[in-house]
Amino acid sequence: MKKEEVPVLETKNLGISFGGLKAVNDVNMQIYPGELIGLIGPNGAGKTTIFNLITGIYKPTEGSYFLCGKRMNGLSTHQVVAEGIARTFQNIRLFKKMSVLDNVRVAFNKNMKTTLAGSILRTPFFWKEEEETTKKAMELLRLFHLEGFANENAENLPYGKQRLLEIARALATDMKILLLDEPAAGMNPVETAELKDSIRMLREEFKIPILLIEHDMSLVMSICERIYVLNFGEILASGTPEEIASNKDVIEAYLGKEDELEGGETSAEG
Amino acid sequence: MPAKMKKNYLICIIGVVIGYLLLSLVFDTGILGTRSAYFNGLAVIGMFYTIVVCSLNLLTGYMGEFSLGHAGFMSIGAYASAIVTTLIGQKVELSGIVIYLIAILVGGIAAGIIGFLVGIPALRLSGDYLCIVTVAVAEIVRVVLSNVGIPAITGAATFGKSFSGIAKVSDYHYVYITMVVCIFIMYCYIRSRYGRALIAIREDRIAAESSGINVTRTKVLTFTISAFFAGVGGAVYAHYITTLVPTYFNFSKSSEFLAIVILGGSGSMTGSIVASPILAALPQMISYVVPAFASYRMLIYAVILVIVMIFKPSGLFGTREFSLPKLLERISGSRKKADAR
Numbered sequence: 287m288k289k290e291e292v293p294v295l296e297t298k299n300l301g302i303s304f305g306g307l308k309a310v311n312d313v314n315m316q317i318y319p320g321e322l323i324g325l326i327g328p329n330g331a332g333k334t335t336i337f338n339l340i341t342g343i344y345k346p347t348e349g350s351y352f353l354c355g356k357r358m359n360g361l362s363t364h365q366v367v368a369e370g371i372a373r374t375f376q377n378i379r380l381f382k383k384m385s386v387l388d389n390v391r392v393a394f395n396k397n398m399k400t401t402l403a404g405s406i407l408r409t410p411f412f413w414k415e416e417e418e419t420t421k422k423a424m425e426l427l428r429l430f431h432l433e434g435f436a437n438e439n440a441e442n443l444p445y446g447k448q449r450l451l452e453i454a455r456a457l458a459t460d461m462k463i464l465l466l467d468e469p470a471a472g473m474n475p476v477e478t479a480e481l482k483d484s485i486r487m488l489r490e491e492f493k494i495p496i497l498l499i500e501h502d503m504s505l506v507m508s509i510c511e512r513i514y515v516l517n518f519g520e521i522l523a524s525g526t527p528e529e530i531a532s533n534k535d536v537i538e539a540y541l542g543k544e545d546e547l548e549g550g551e552t553s554a555e556g
Numbered sequence: 557m558p559a560k561m562k563k564n565y566l567i568c569i570i571g572v573v574i575g576y577l578l579l580s581l582v583f584d585t586g587i588l589g590t591r592s593a594y595f596n597g598l599a600v601i602g603m604f605y606t607i608v609v610c611s612l613n614l615l616t617g618y619m620g621e622f623s624l625g626h627a628g629f630m631s632i633g634a635y636a637s638a639i640v641t642t643l644i645g646q647k648v649e650l651s652g653i654v655i656y657l658i659a660i661l662v663g664g665i666a667a668g669i670i671g672f673l674v675g676i677p678a679l680r681l682s683g684d685y686l687c688i689v690t691v692a693v694a695e696i697v698r699v700v701l702s703n704v705g706i707p708a709i710t711g712a713a714t715f716g717k718s719f720s721g722i723a724k725v726s727d728y729h730y731v732y733i734t735m736v737v738c739i740f741i742m743y744c745y746i747r748s749r750y751g752r753a754l755i756a757i758r759e760d761r762i763a764a765e766s767s768g769i770n771v772t773r774t775k776v777l778t779f780t781i782s783a784f785f786a787g788v789g790g791a792v793y794a795h796y797i798t799t800l801v802p803t804y805f806n807f808s809k810s811s812e813f814l815a816i817v818i819l820g821g822s823g824s825m826t827g828s829i830v831a832s833p834i835l836a837a838l839p840q841m842i843s844y845v846v847p848a849f850a851s852y853r854m855l856i857y858a859v860i861l862v863i864v865m866i867f868k869p870s871g872l873f874g875t876r877e878f879s880l881p882k883l884l885e886r887i888s889g890s891r892k893k894a895d896a897r
Contacts, residue, residue, distance in 0.1 A: 381760055412748070456767075
């Protein structure tokens with residue numbers, strides 16, 4: 287780990303309570319430039335809640351989080367995106383009735399400069415910027431082999447491609463860190479392999495850090511450099527995939543206690 | 557500008573000019589004889605309906621929010637413009653076109669400001685709740701207009717609550733050009749980064765926000781623009797009809813606009829442009845021929861609406877747009893094919 291560097295994303299004692307329920311509590315994470323970090327945990331552990339906290343959908347009730355050293359608490363979602371955090375969603379959220387190309391072009395919006403008057407008067411700058419945006423969007427689509435679907439409505443894409451389009455859209459926001467929420471959920475093995483290639487390509491092409499929520503253990507174990515394990519809203523363990531795989535607490539959280547299992551067996555025998 | 561767009565714009569401009577010449581042909585040459593004035597009026601009604609309905613379509617079709625208070629914004633435009641032109645008219649003598657231009661600008665801006673002020677708090681809501689707020693706003697406007705002695709401000713003759721003596725400057729030449737310009741501006745708005753953001757919000761608000769779109773700002777901006785054009789429509793109406801009655805801008809007027817948007821296809825400017833003149837002028841034409849029809853007008857609206865909802869729930873045009881250049885391309889394309897054979 288490169289401790290001397292400023293982490294791209296850092297959470298300090300981050301937490302949120304819904305009424306009396308502490309959904310996320312005292313979460314400390316650091317993600318350094320170029321890292322691919324996995325965030326795993328049983329269902330309901332609070333993984334997506336952490337994403338929602340980081341992207342400003344929920345406001346943290348405790349602690350704070352920083353992007354490249356800048357405190358981000360209290361910013362609204364679009365401001366968070368403007369600062370450079372992009373995400374995808376667990377249940378795909380595409381602009382279904384818009385073309386694949388437009389889905390990506392929308393995300394370029396925050397960096398476009400044409401004014402309202404310029405758009406209405408159709409100034410030369412408007413056309414230039416539209417053209418540039420289209421070109422950049424097509425490049426992104428090409429990276430994910432989606433260029434052939436550019437004029438198709440997003441809802442008509444096959445499931446795996448929709449996932450990739452969502453990643454392409456997130457990349458278009460020109461981010462510093464990418465949060466992927468269960469990108470492999472519901473994918474068949476071929477699509478998962480395709481996704482794995484895409485993530486590898488992303489890291490080589492963009493050199494951005496990625497925080498990945500995933501249930502597909504083989505995917506997480508094979509591509510992540512470090513893993514945080516979340517249980518009941520708290521960090522249970524962190525470390526390299528090997529460390530996690532042999533961590534007693536983690537195994538316990540996923541499979542239950544060893545003596546419980548034994549107890550079950552003895553009673554079955556009895 | 558890409559060369560292809562240049563060509564398309566040129567074709568559209570030619571189309572608009574042809575439309576203008578056709579109108580002139582019908583009304584200026586007096587083909588219709590004694591009925592000319594009547595049909596002239598119908599054309600103006602059809603055109604200001606088109607402006608208002610298109611502005612409502614911006615909200616309903618592209619932003620995905622229903623407004624049942626567009627008659628309210630229209631009335632603000634109508635009254636504001638009428639007051640200003642009447643006051644100006646008392647002091648100086650101006651030519652019709654100048655008065656007309658002042659009227660539509662004042663009407664649009666007044667409605668736009670109110671739309672902006674209403675939009676800031678109201679657009680935190682969405683769906684049914686926003687719809688109720690728009691109804692409330694329109695009702696407030698109507699009640700205020702009914703009770704505040706507006707004609708007294710201008711010192712004009714008062715007959716009950718009506719505001720009469722407004723300059724009749726909404727000539728169909730001007731109104732046609734106004735309509736084309738309004739539609740063009742709204743079209744450009746939709747086909748720009750602002751419009752893309754708007755449609756993205758309609759499709760998925762959370763995803764739009766997570767793609768860096770300032771949802772509140774985009775919504776307020778659109779609401780303001782929509783109110784602006786409703787105000788322009790109101791100004792055109794005021795300076796055509798010359799007498800304003802607050803009860804004209806009631807709830808059923810608002811729902812009539814919404815019904816036209818839905819019939820034409822919400823999310824299709826073409827749908828609004830085709831549906832509004834027909835639905836605005838046709839009932840009047842029929843009741844001109846068959847006077848008994850007048851009282852059944854709303855009934856027939858309802859029946860048409862039900863039929864369309866059953867057979868084509870997305871409206872006549874859905875979200876498709878008619879494009880003159882594309883049509884010409886298709887015609888010339890098929891001709892080329894025929895030549896090749």
